[in-house]
Every structure is written in C-alpha cells, then in structure tokens.
Amino acid sequence: MNLENSVAGQNKKLPAKKLLAARIISRVAEPVIWLPLMIWMVLKNVNLTVGEQTAYYPVLLVFVFVIPFGYFMYLVLIKKEFDIDVSQRDKRIEFTLKSMVSFAFAVLLTFFMDRELFVITLAVFLSTLSLVLITVKWKISFHGGLNTLIFCTVNYIYGWRFWWLFLLLIPIGWARLAMNKHNPLQLAAGIAVCAAVFFLVTGVY
Numbered sequence: 001m002n003l004e005n006s007v008a009g010q011n012k013k014l015p016a017k018k019l020l021a022a023r024i025i026s027r028v029a030e031p032v033i034w035l036p037l038m039i040w041m042v043l044k045n046v047n048l049t050v051g052e053q054t055a056y057y058p059v060l061l062v063f064v065f066v067i068p069f070g071y072f073m074y075l076v077l078i079k080k081e082f083d084i085d086v087s088q089r090d091k092r093i094e095f096t097l098k099s100m101v102s103f104a105f106a107v108l109l110t111f112f113m114d115r116e117l118f119v120i121t122l123a124v125f126l127s128t129l130s131l132v133l134i135t136v137k138w139k140i141s142f143h144g145g146l147n148t149l150i151f152c153t154v155n156y157i158y159g160w161r162f163w164w165l166f167l168l169l170i171p172i173g174w175a176r177l178a179m180n181k182h183n184p185l186q187l188a189a190g191i192a193v194c195a196a197v198f199f200l201v202t203g204v205y
Contacts (some may be wrong), residue, residue, distance in 0.1 A: 018178060020205075025175035029168070031146035032072070035065040038150060046116045049158055050061040063106035068099035092142075094143055096132045103128070115205075120156065123201035124149055127194040134193065141182045141190030149194045156202060 001145070011086050031076045039060050043053045075086050075095060082091040100119075107125045110118040134140045150167040169191060 014178060021177040022175040025171050026143065026179060026181075029143060029147055029172045029175070031143065031150060032069055035069075035149055036061060038153060039064060042120055042153065042157060046114045046120075048114055048117070052113070059109065060106050063102045063109070067102040071095070071099060090150070092139075093132065093135050095133070096128075100125075100129060100132060119202060119205040120153060122205075123198045124153065126201055127197040130193050130197050131190065134189070139182070139186055140193070141176060141187040143172060143176050143190070144169065144182070144187045145190030145194040148191045148199065149198060152195060153196045158199075 040053075040057055043057055043060075048056065072095065076084055079144070082088055082095075085166050103125055107118070107121050110121045128146065131140055131142055131145050147169060148166070151162075154162050154165060176185065176187060
C-alpha cells in the first residue's frame, strides 16, 4: 500500500467535522498561496523606491511564484502525477528541485536589486532547499517549515512585532497530524530546520 492510500484509509477513521476542519486549516495555511503577498511585503520594507518596488515585483513574482505554481498545477490537474500535498516523497523531491531552479534565478536577480532584499531571499531559498535535501532521505514537513519561514520573514522586517504569528503553528501542526500527513517528529523537524537556517543566514549578513 502506498503512502497516499494509507493516508486515505487513516483519514476515513477521523470524525467528519474534525477532518473537514483539518483540511480547511491545511489549505488556508498552504504556504504557496501567500507568496505574492510576501514578495510585496518584503519589497515594501527594504531600501527601494516606489518605482523600483513596482518594477521588481512582477519580475520576482514570475520566478518565485508564477513558474513554480504553474508547473505544480500542471502536474496536479493535467498530468495528475500527485495529490495537492505531494504526499509521495519521491514526487516531492522531483517537483521541488525543478522549482528551485526558478527560485535560484530570483535570488541571483535580488543580488543586483538591494542587499537586504538579497539576504532575505537567500535565507528563504536556503531554508527551502534544506527541506528539499532532507526529503531525499526522509519525509519532513513542508507545511511546518514554510509557514515558520513566512512568520520569520514577517517578524524580521517588522522588528518582531508579530511574534504571535508563531502560535498559528499550533493549529497548522494539528491539522497536518490529524490528516496523518506527518508525524510529530517530521513536523517539529520542518519548523526547526527552517528557523535555524533563516536565523543563520540573516544573522551572518
């Protein structure tokens, strides 16, 4: 029995309302859907003019969001290679590695845009890459890791005024565990890895 069938069987044992709540939380907390807002938020809080912000936004949006997300939707809806959570570890590795190529190009572009923008983008890239590389040998929680990364980025640019965002990891973690997408260790590892890499990169620079 593969992982997707195993998870589906386990989910049937959950009370319907609990399963629905977990699915809603999981979808709302899907990291990729927040990328357009996050890109704009970062651009607004680094040393760029309004004109530069307006010019750079669509460029970064294409390489960080449009290309990876478009490719993801093609694989899910057209080719039907995996489910929306990319539950199969081997499929997750293949997809994310290809998407990281587009992301890497965005990191290179930010080097010529603004130093702080480059540091933040590099921290996000290396944190995500760490999740991908770990996935080669062991399944780790992307939901836990990437949401942690979002909350770290927001607090980094706003001076930790929104520390309470990290409390949202509690319902997010519950949803992923309730749906049997991960076990507690995989969830905790995703959170810890992304937080550690983000703080290491931003601290060094």
